[in-house]
Amino acid sequence: METIVKKRIKQVKKGDQNAFAEIVDLYKDKIYQLCFRMLGNAHEAEDIAQEAFIRSYVNIHTYDMNKKFSTWLYRIATNLCIDRIRKKKPDYYLDAEVSGTEGLTMYSQVASNEALPEEELETLELQQTIQKEILKLPDKYRTVIVLKYIDELSLIEISEILDIPVGTVKTRIHRGREALRKQLRHL
Numbered sequence: 684m685e686t687i688v689k690k691r692i693k694q695v696k697k698g699d700q701n702a703f704a705e706i707v708d709l710y711k712d713k714i715y716q717l718c719f720r721m722l723g724n725a726h727e728a729e730d731i732a733q734e735a736f737i738r739s740y741v742n743i744h745t746y747d748m749n750k751k752f753s754t755w756l757y758r759i760a761t762n763l764c765i766d767r768i769r770k771k772k773p774d775y776y777l778d779a780e781v782s783g784t785e786g787l788t789m790y791s792q793v794a795s796n797e798a799l800p801e802e803e804l805e806t807l808e809l810q811q812t813i814q815k816e817i818l819k820l821p822d823k824y825r826t827v828i829v830l831k832y833i834d835e836l837s838l839i840e841i842s843e844i845l846d847i848p849v850g851t852v853k854t855r856i857h858r859g860r861e862a863l864r865k866q867l868r869h870l
Contacts, residue, residue: 685751685752685753688709688752689748691703691705691706692706692746692752695743696743696744703740703743711736713834714732714735714757714760715728716833717761717764717830718731718735718760718763718764720817720829720833721761721764721765721768721825721826721829722768723814727767731760731763731764731767732760735756735759735760738759738763739755739756739759750843751840751843753840754840754843757830757836757840757844761826761845764826765822765826768822788811812867813863816863816866816867817829817863819866820859824855824858824859824862825859826845827841827852827855827856828856828859828860828863830844830845831856838852838853838856
């Protein structure tokens with residue numbers, strides 16, 4: 684896939700806008716999921732994901748063809764998420780009630796696995812609890828936890844995305860896990 688992407692990037696650099704549309708199609712879901720996990724809000728995740736693609740398109744000339752495009756794109760999206768988190772104090776949460784509904788929260792938007800209703804409820808409650816606790820983590824721990832365990836990136840990829848040494852990534856993952864473990868001790 685990386686060779687296809689690099690071929691499309693060369694076309695984009697020559698002025699072919701349609702080639703970039705193909706790149707967006709390849710990565711849009713992963714970038715959205717990353718943003719959603721970082722921000723905890725679907726609308727903000729859409730906005731930041733779109734901004735990440737706009738920034739990557741505008742700055743495509745700075746992309747180093749010797750490196751993975753996905754890492755570069757993830758770095759842009761992650762930095763945008765961190766900027767949004769720092770600039771904005773949380774005024775809503777995923778467990779907040781959706782306006783116009785009776786008792787429905789944003790968690791009700793999570794896709795089901797066609798499991799039994801009881802299992803779905805247990806899973807939903809656990810997801811709510813874990814997501815709430817992830818959102819409470821400091822930015823530097825939340826970022827590595829999301830990239831490692833939600834997006835399943837390697838330590839090296841996380842290191843490249845965040846532009847920090849692999850040792851620092853390991854430390855942050857360890858400390859983030861420990862913080863989550865303490866927060867989730869009651870389960």
